[in-house]
Structures are given as C-alpha cells and as structure tokens.
Amino acid sequence: MTKRLITNLALLMLMMGSTLLWAKEAKSPDTVERSFPPYFLEHKKYFEPKVYKIGNYPVWSINNTDDWAVNTILIEGDEGLIVYDTGLSRENGTAFMKEIRKLSDKPIVAIFYSHHHPDHYNGTDAMVSLEDVRSGKTKLYAWDNFETGIENEFGATGPSQAIRAGYYIGSLLPKEDNHHHGCCGPKYGGASGYIPPTDTFSEDTDLVIAGVKLRAFLTGGEAASEFGLYLPDYKIAIVADEMFPSVPNLYTLRGAKFRDANGYVRAMFQCVTFSGTTATGWLQKRPGTAT
Ligand SMILES: [Zn+2]
Ligand SMILES: [Zn+2]
Numbered sequence: 001m002t003k004r005l006i007t008n009l010a011l012l013m014l015m016m017g018s019t020l021l022w023a024k025e026a027k028s029p030d031t032v033e034r035s036f037p038p039y040f041l042e043h044k045k046y047f048e049p050k051v052y053k054i055g056n057y058p059v060w061s062i063n064n065t066d067d068w069a070v071n072t073i074l075i076e077g078d079e080g081l082i083v084y085d086t087g088l089s090r091e092n093g094t095a096f097m098k099e100i101r102k103l104s105d106k107p108i109v110a111i112f113y114s115h116h117h118p119d120h121y122n123g124t125d126a127m128v129s130l131e132d133v134r135s136g137k138t139k140l141y142a143w144d145n146f147e148t149g150i151e152n153e154f155g156a157t158g159p160s161q162a163i164r165a166g167y168y169i170g171s172l173l174p175k176e177d178n179h180h181h182g183c184c185g186p187k188y189g190g191a192s193g194y195i196p197p198t199d200t201f202s203e204d205t206d207l208v209i210a211g212v213k214l215r216a217f218l219t220g221g222e223a224a225s226e227f228g229l230y231l232p233d234y235k236i237a238i239v240a241d242e243m244f245p246s247v248p249n250l251y252t253l254r255g256a257k258f259r260d261a262n263g264y265v266r267a268m269f270q271c272v273t274f275s276g277t278t279a280t281g282w283l284q285k286r287p288g289t290a291t
C-alpha cells in the first residue's frame with residue numbers, strides 16, 4: 001500500500017515537474033508566427049466574393065456575397081428565374097437577392113434545394129414570399145428524402161453539432177484572426193428562412209421551367225438527398241457539395257454522419273456522363289470544366 005502511494009506520488013511529481021517545465025518554455029499562442037503554405041492561400045481565392053457567369057449562358061454562380069460562407073446558382077429563363085440553393089440564413093438570402101436583382105428583375109419561379117445540409121436552404125423566405133409558395137407561383141423542389149435527411153442528421157445531435165461548428169469556424173474570433181483556407185467564406189449565422197419543399201423527386205426527372213430545360217439527377221454522394229441539375233441546351237451540369245479541388249470531408253469535425261467516399265466518386269461519374277459539359281460545384285466555387 002505504502003509502496004503504491006509512493007509510486008503514485010513520484011509519478012505525480014514527475015508530471016507536475018514536466019508541466020512546469022513545459023509552461024516555462026511554451027510561448028503564448030498569440031506570439032506564435034503563423035504560416036500559410038502558398039497552396040492554402042491559392043485555395044482561399046475560391047472563396048472571394050464574386051459573381052461568375054457560366055460560359056455565354058444565362059447562368060451565374062453567385063459566390064460568398066458580402067463575405068457569407070456559401071454560394072447560390074441562378075438560371076434566367078424567358079419567364080422567370082430559377083435558383084439552386086438559398087444559403088445559410090435569411091440574412092444570407094437577403095445578400096444573395098441583392099446580387100440577383102443586379103442581374104434580372106424577373107420573379108423567382110423555382111428553387112431547388114440541392115440537399116439537406118443547412119447551408120443550402122435557410123435563405124428562402126428572403127428570396128420568395130410564403131404567399132407565392134402557397135399559391136403555387138414559386139415551386140420549391142427537393143429529393144424525396146430531404147426532410148427525413150434533416151431530421152436524421154441534425155435532429156437529436158443538431159445542438160451539439162452547432163456548438164462544435166462554432167469552434168471550428170472560429171465564430172468568436174475577430175475578423176482579422178479568422179482565416180478560412182480550407183472552405184468557405186467567414187460569415188455564418190442568422191435566422192432561418194426555411195420554407196419546406198412543395199415538390200419532391202424520387203427518380204431522375206426532366207422538367208421545363210420558365211422555358212429552360214432541366215434534368216434533376218440524383219448524385220447522393222456527400223448527402224443521401226443530394227442531386228444536381230443538367231441543362232441540356234447549355235451543356236451545363238450543376239452540382240452542390242459533390243465536386244471540389246480538395247479532399248472530401250468524409251467525417252466532419254462537428255460530428256455529422258459519416259460519408260462514403262464511393263458516394264463522391266459515383267457523383268462525379270454521374271456528372272461526366274453528360275458529355276462535353278461545364279460543371280459548376282458548390283465548393284468548387286470557380287466554374288471549371290469537366291469533359
Ligand atoms: Zn453538404
Ligand atoms: Zn454545404
């Protein structure tokens with residue numbers, strides 16, 4: 001007994017000694033020189049606020065408006081506008097709307113929710129009114145497992161995921177210390193402006209909306225409810241978080257569901273089946289070509 005006590009005391013003293021030594025030598029984190037490899041700085045350019053026109057077509061990627069973390073895609077038809085994703089929050093949707101109104105004053109007649117992750121559907125009521133959705137003037141499309149996806153992935157664990165996300169995005173850091181080199185712009189938060197979908201798909205579906213031909217095609221990689229749009233007249237494939245020039249986020253720090261790497265590969269193959277297409281991805285940010 002005494003022997004064990006002495007051993008434990010000795011161990012404790014050893015630990016305290018090494019801790020004190022460490023404390024003496026450690027620098028304050030505030031004085032540690034930061035280092036950003038050139039490829040990080042290059043990658044960061046993907047998230048600069050900018051509007052990209054895709055080819056010579058009436059399709060735009062509106063990226064990181066007013067420093068918001070995410071983007072939206074706008075398609076202009078003869079009789080109205082089509083939007084693919086509405087952003088993180090009502091405030092984010094309002095910022096998108098400002099950019100959209102610089103491009104067109106036509107009404108938004110359709111919104112597609114690419115998948116059930118919350119940075120893709122919370123700006124809706126800043127972009128269309130609830131009355132227009134209720135009257136059928138604006139349709140909101142999603143895959144048929146969209147709402148169950150929200151519940152499954154964010155229901156019980158939503159609050160703890162939100163706290164962890166707050167840590168990893170550095171939400172309490174001052175702007176000058178808040179660097180985003182991996183993904184997205186610096187601005188998060190705001191109120192939810194979500195309106196549930198009015199129409200859902202259970203299989204790949206061809207549509208004509210505002211005179212624009214569209215094919216909604218399931219990708220299901222980064223999220224089970226994820227789908228893209230193919231515009232055959234423009235040979236443009238639009239996808240959300242499926243395609244980007246970095247390592248797929250197979251397991252998020254916030255503790256979202258594990259993602260199957262094969263799903264991303266499947267999604268990419270799905271896109272390249274549309275031969276001669278220009279693909280634009282949510283996280284890719286700058287329109288690229290995939291032929
Ligand atoms: Zn996602
Ligand atoms: Zn996302």
